[in-house]
């Protein structure tokens with residue numbers, strides 16, 4: 477009796493230790509290196525171990541249909557944030573057939589916990605399903621019995637297919653081009669995400685996150701077989717809040733040789749993957765910082781970039797995301813090797829990995845850990861999946877955004893909308909708002 481009581485107590489204590497351990501480590505694998513004990517953490521307090529600083533999640537989606545009449549029949553799958561009748565935004569779309577499910581991969585802001593999926597059957601109608609994003613890999617089946625037929629606009633015109641790519645004109649976003657069929661977006665067709673960088677790497681910055689600020693969006697064009705054929709990108713340089721001569725580029729998950737007809741940027745040599753360079757020195761792009769309200773304000777700088785992809789990968793492999801954007805410090809005494817990426821994004825071939833682990837950087841090729849600091853795994857860059865009003869010069873991000881600490885301390889569970897302009901979320905005195 478006593479023995480079993482002691483055993484129960486022991487079990488409860490072990491369970492409690494396990495639960496607490498999980499809670500402070502963001503439910504991820506244990507940390508591999510000890511923290512160095514210094515206290516410079518940008519005023520965020522101590523973030524939980526292994527906090528990823530991510531405002532978006534990656535979702536792999538596999539949509540199958542069980543009711544094809546013939547092996548050649550093709551249906552279109554479209555994935556929205558919610559029912560498009562109620563302002564749902566299109567994320568991704570493609571073809572499903574009896575032999576191939578529609579597989580896709582996309583990054584979506586953590587504020588979304590479900591998606592709305594349509595199966596569009598030419599000549600018949602639209603079937604709808606709402607799916608919870610409770611897993612990073614989601615499998616969905618349409619058997620046209622578990623889905624409700626759309627009530628309006630459900631008569632899809634007859635299967636005229638002008639370009640003969642087997643996607644009917646009515647659902648082909650390029651009805652006169654057999655090499656293209658669908659548009660896929662990050663973050664959305666009519667909305668931009670924002671990259672905010674600190675540029676003092678491998679030293680720690682002041683966390684005003686405004687040294688380089690870039691708004692951007694992607695349209696990844698796929699063909700009738702769900703393969704990537706073109707990348708259409710738009711970037712806007714919003715702020716250059718520092719005296720360093722920073723450059724900016726993006727690495728894409730294809731080889732350099734697959735890029736053709738690039739316009740609006742340069743294709744960097746010495747790289748095995750496709751790396752496009754928008755500019756080498758931000759001070760040549762923008763005259764003033766756009767972070768100081770008493771200083772003259774520069775216009776933001778717009779870059780339209782496009783390239784074709786030869787032998788393109790499936791969208792399920794290429795994904796829809798920020799890809800791998802980075803800045804580097806082109807100032808005398810630094811150089812091309814001083815790359816700064818989003819936390820735990822890989823360096824490019826041209827990064828100087830001998831700088832890893834120097835000063836306050838805690839990157840390690842051995843441990844597969846990149847661009848987080850020794851002091852509490854702080855990032856040098858954030859990706860915000862929405863337009864973002866960045867802090868003024870020398871205003872820390874957590875003083876400008878009042879829910880930021882809550883987001884960090886809760887491991888991203890609470891206040892995952894910290895960057896939105898909601899009542900009580902911002903201290904506008906600390907935020908740069910263009911007059």
Ligand SMILES: [Ca+2]
Nearest residue numbers: 639641643648
């Ligand atoms: Ca077509």
Ligand SMILES: [Ca+2]
Nearest residue numbers: 650653656657
């Ligand atoms: Ca087409």
Ligand SMILES: [Ca+2]
Nearest residue numbers: 681682684685
């Ligand atoms: Ca700064």
